[in-house]
Amino acid sequence: MGEYIDILESGPTDLRMFFFNLLQNCPELLKDFKYPNLGVKFFKKLPVLFVGGEGAKVVMHYDMDLANNFHFNFAGRKRVILYPPDQTKHLYKVPYSIVSMEIIDMDKPDLVKYPALAKAKGYEVVLEHGEALYIPSHWWHFIKYETPCLSLTLRSLPTSPKKILEVLNNLIVIRNYDNLMRKVKGQAWIDYKNRKAIRNTHKNSGIEL
Numbered sequence: 291m292g293e294y295i296d297i298l299e300s301g302p303t304d305l306r307m308f309f310f311n312l313l314q315n316c317p318e319l320l321k322d323f324k325y326p327n328l329g330v331k332f333f334k335k336l337p338v339l340f341v342g343g344e345g346a347k348v349v350m351h352y353d354m355d356l357a358n359n360f361h362f363n364f365a366g367r368k369r370v371i372l373y374p375p376d377q378t379k380h381l382y383k384v385p386y387s388i389v390s391m392e393i394i395d396m397d398k399p400d401l402v403k404y405p406a407l408a409k410a411k412g413y414e415v416v417l418e419h420g421e422a423l424y425i426p427s428h429w430w431h432f433i434k435y436e437t438p439c440l441s442l443t444l445r446s447l448p449t450s451p452k453k454i455l456e457v458l459n460n461l462i463v464i465r466n467y468d469n470l471m472r473k474v475k476g477q478a479w480i481d482y483k484n485r486k487a488i489r490n491t492h493k494n495s496g497i498e499l
């Protein structure tokens with residue numbers, strides 16, 4: 291960890307720790323925070339840490355478990371772009387996944403190649419040291435680390451039967467099907483999904499190229 295912090299402090303780097311479960315990997319750190327009283331039931335099995343260096347980017351995605359997330363930024367400054375679920379049609383969502391096309395730099399998107407993004411209505415926020423962001427269930431988020439950051443996400447799982455069914459479908463059906471197709475078809479499967487992401491998005495956004 292010490293060596294990793296030295297790397298983060300020495301300049302821009304893509305090296306990130308993503309979704310590091312404190313309960314499983316470093317339970318002694320649980321003593322360092324308390325679950326806040328925000329009127330929600332937290333899922334205490336999954337307090338997850340996110341660490342990254344200056345310039346690191348997290349691809350636009352929403353969380354597969356459809357949790358309501360509370361993202362606490364303990365160190366550094368990060369920029370977050372958020373889109374509500376009703377903007378999905380403009381976001382070049384890759385089929386059988388919960389991410390936008392990775393090739394798109396949501397920080398400075400190429401609107402000639404990806405014009406639907408100009409129609410998407412979202413929010414942008416800069417999280418400073420000590421600030422927290424509520425990311426509602428199913429909301430898309432893209433993150434750029436402006437400086438090295440260390441943040442903790444606490445989650446509250448969905449309770450409505452409709453959402454629970456969607457989570458089970460995401461975790462059991464879609465994820466396994468996608469993994470199988472990657473194994474069987476390799477790069478051809480990825481290329482097919484990216485072509486379909488563009489076709490679907492342009493069709494649903496009313497764009498003709």
Ligand SMILES: O=C(O)CCC(=O)C(=O)O
Pocket residue numbers: 308340341342348353359361431433441443
């Ligand atoms: O800040 C990060 O690195 C990612 C945060 C994230 O995706 C989340 O909290 O769900």
